[in-house]
Amino acid sequence: MPLYKTITLSPTTKVLIWKIEESFEELSEGIPxxxxxxxxxxxxxxxxxxxxxxxxxxxxxxxxxxxxxxxxDENGKPHLHNGKHISITHSFIFSAIVISDLEVGIDIEKQRSKILRIAHKFTPIEEYRTLANEDAIMRKLTLVWCAKESLYKSFAHPGVSFIQNIYVEDFSLDNLHTTSTVSFEAVTVNYDVHFLEFEGFTCAYALLQ
Incomplete structure (x- = not known):
């Protein structure tokens, strides 16, 4: 059972990450x-x-x-019947969930250079020019993309724009934590965002403040 990592953030908030090593048939056994x-x-x-x-x-x-x-729900957002909040993500060989009494979102992405080509669609790219090299730019862009994906999943309103409605406060690559804001149709909500990096993947999970 490759439960890759468990992060207990509080008595009511937990992140679980799975490394997918089994076949579909093995994963299907005993799962209704x-x-x-x-x-x-x-x-x-x-x-x-x-x-x-x-x-x-x-x-x-x-x-x-x-x-x-x-x-x-009608927007494709997952919920648990007991009222707890949940968010789900999957990328290549990793999947993850976060469960909490708070509103939450989570995202995992494989670190790939193509992020450089699409960056202008989700963040002002000129903000990254001061980073030391292309690898550092790619790393930070992936972190920001994951943060915005996790926030988008949590907020879950059609029409939200990554670049216009979701703001990620600047952070250092030495301090993988930040705050973020989603502002849309006169509603503004604030989140804490935490990051993980492992085996060529980036994970972000957002918790409502």
Whole structure:
């Protein structure tokens, strides 16, 4: 059972990360699914996506939940029937969840140079010119992208723009923590954002202040 990392932030907030090493068949053993989710996973063309989907169900099981405890709203945001907040992410060989009494969001991304090509779509790229080299720029851009993805998942309102509505306070690469704000349609909410980096991947999780 490759539960890669567990981070207990408080008695009511926990992050769990899974490293996906098993086959889809192995991950499916002993994991009940709702009919909707069974149809959904069997319809996935990518084996990696199917394995990611099932690994998330193992993370739920580690916290005492099953697929039947999970539901999605009209915006595709996941919820737990007991009222706790949850966010889910999956990227290549890693998946993760965060569960809390607070509103939360989480994202994992593989660190890739293509972030340099799309940076202008989610952040003012000129802010990164002072960094030492391209690797440092790529690293920070990936951190900011993950932060904005986690905030977007948490806020979960159609029409939110990464570059216009989500602001990530500047931070040092030596201090992987920041604050962020989402402002949209006269609503402003503030979050604390924490980062992790491991095995060529970046993770960000956001907690409502």
């Amino acid at each position: 699914l709702t009919q909707h989710c069974e149809n959904r996973v069997l319809g996935m063309k990518s084996d990696l996506h199917r394995r990611g989907f099932m690994s998330v169900r193992h993370l739920l099981a580690a916290e005492g939940y099953t697929d039947f405890d999970l539901f999605y």
